[in-house]
Amino acid sequence: MxxxxxxxxxxxxxxxxxxxxxxxxxxxxxxxxxxxxxxxxxxxSELCEELIQKSKTYKVWQHEYSILQTHADDIASKVSYPAVLVDLGSGASSKTRLIIEAMRKLYGNFTFVPVDMAKEFIETCGRRLETDYPGLTVEPFGGLYMDGVRHVASRDEAKLLLWLGNSFSNVSVHHQVEMLQDIREQLTERDRLVLGVDMNADxxxxxxxxxxxxxxxxxxxxxxxxxxxxxxxxxxxxxxxxxxxxxxxxxxxxxxxxxxxxxxxxxxxxxxxxxxxxxxxxxxxxxxxxxxxxxxKWNLRQLRRLAEKSGFAVDAHWTNDEENYCVICLAPADTSD
Ligand SMILES: C[S@@+](CC[C@H](N)C(=O)[O-])C[C@H]1O[C@@H](n2cnc3c(N)ncnc32)[C@H](O)[C@@H]1O
Structure with missing residues (x-):
């Protein structure tokens, strides 16, 4: 035909x-x-990880890694124990390791839920994480972002959701607010959503x-x-x-x-x-x-506006020295009235 x-x-x-x-x-x-x-x-997924880490001109991985290296403890302490760590679009979770290490230091053992459409890839990465971090439970969820969020929503633990690698920025600009509102609906006041976003304007x-x-x-x-x-x-x-x-x-x-x-x-x-x-x-x-x-490519005013429109408050944010990358921690805003 x-x-x-x-x-x-x-x-x-x-x-x-x-x-x-x-x-x-x-x-x-x-x-x-x-x-x-x-x-x-x-x-x-393998190629992405390989190219991104060796690139001399695309520095998102390095910028985010350096912020997490300095502030992983701050991020991990944004939720109270017991907590579950959720990684939206986790890929290889290479930078997430810094948060896993910080949470282990603070809380000991916990459950990590990587969420990604690349199901086989995150299962393989998950097994590697369990070997590298004895006592860590990895429960990979192979599916779409929102299905992953709904999947963890009813868990008893506080939830620390990561959305790293500027991946949120690939969601259509016409749907970003709606998607954050949907996520907000699934969270409670003790949960946090941490976005890693590119601010490069050069x-x-x-x-x-x-x-x-x-x-x-x-x-x-x-x-x-x-x-x-x-x-x-x-x-x-x-x-x-x-x-x-x-x-x-x-x-x-x-x-x-x-x-x-x-x-x-x-x-x-x-x-x-x-x-x-x-x-x-x-x-x-x-x-x-x-x-x-x-x-x-964001600036801080746009990020604050985005949070405000989506039912979140900016709990904290951290930028790198060049101020061209930002990790921002969003807390569900009180929407009771
Ligand atoms: C740019 S990579 C980021 C990987 C990792 N978080 C990092 O920071 O290095 C984006 C990841 O999101 C996943 N992804 C893209 N769209 C998705 C969707 N709608 N639902 C679930 N996963 C998605 C891809 O499979 C890929 O692994």
Whole structure:
């Protein structure tokens, strides 16, 4: 069948999981995109960790690590014992180790719940954490952010939720407030939500940070995954990785980065498993999130406004020496009246 709409996927298609069907739906929508988690299968997660730690121009990992190194004890003491540590979009949890160590020092043993769509990857990382930290219980949750939050909501312990690596900034700017409000609904006054967010506003530094170094993950591995999951014949050499910075100057909305793949020429891609052809126009883009943004760049006023609109109060915040990265601790605000 020659069509490019998800509804036209062949009736013979069986055994494509629901989460993968959501990828087909977004890829065949009028604005072609994939949910951001799709980039992070096991290989994508490994590549991300490898590239991010060795990058000389994308410093988010290093900035956040240095803040956590200095303030892990402060963050860990924001909740009282017994507490559960939850890591939204945990990936390898490499920086989270600093919080785990601080909580062990303060409280002894506790439960750690990494939440991530990359289920196999976080299970492997979880086993490594249990070996490295005897007495730590790791209960990985393979699923979407909000499902993970709901999953832990009824636990008796106080909850310390981390959302590190500027990952919150990949949520659509149109849905960020709503998503934080949803999280707020699931929390009680003794819980805390800790966000790690990028504050880099330097145009030149940003253009270097989002250069070709990311092609192995955002183009090559992504296309490899699409071809594997759906029996596709997409050619990596016929898509170019693109970066754009969108600057905003109000307190209501942060600046953001847009990452995409651009089709080099008009082309038809066939997905055998789906019985589906997708036609790309020359210059047509595939985005990595349903919203306009891939990665927001904040200032403190915007973060305070975001907290206020979402039913949170800023409990504390810490920046690095260059003041281009921030870890912010949000406490549920009293919304009783
Ligand atoms: C940029 S990585 C951050 C990894 C780690 N927290 C860090 O700071 O190094 C984002 C992670 O979020 C996960 N992710 C993205 N969207 C998600 C979603 N909607 N629900 C659950 N996990 C998601 C990805 O699989 C990936 O592991």
């Amino acid at each position: 020659t069509s490019d709409r998800a509804s036209d996927v062949s009736d013979d298609v069986i055994d494509v999981a629901d989460d993968l069907m959501s990828v087909v739906a977004s890829l065949t929508s009028s604005r072609r995109y994939v949910p951001q988690w799709y980039v992070y299968d096991t290989r994508g 145009r030149e530094a940003l253009s270097q940070a989002y250069g070709d170094q990311w092609i192995p993950i955002w183009r090559d591995n992504f296309i490899c995954r699409l071809n594997k999951d759906f029996g596709g014949n997409m050619d990596v050499d016929r898509f170019e990785f693109d970066y754009e910075l969108v600057e905003k100057s109000t307190d209501e909305e942060p600046s953001y980065v847009v990452l995409s793949l651009i089709s080099s020429g008009k082309q038809r891609v066939h997905f055998e498993t789906l019985g589906l052809d997708i036609d790309f126009e020359d210059g047509e883009k595939i985005y990595f999130y349903e919203g306009p943004n891939t990665s927001c």
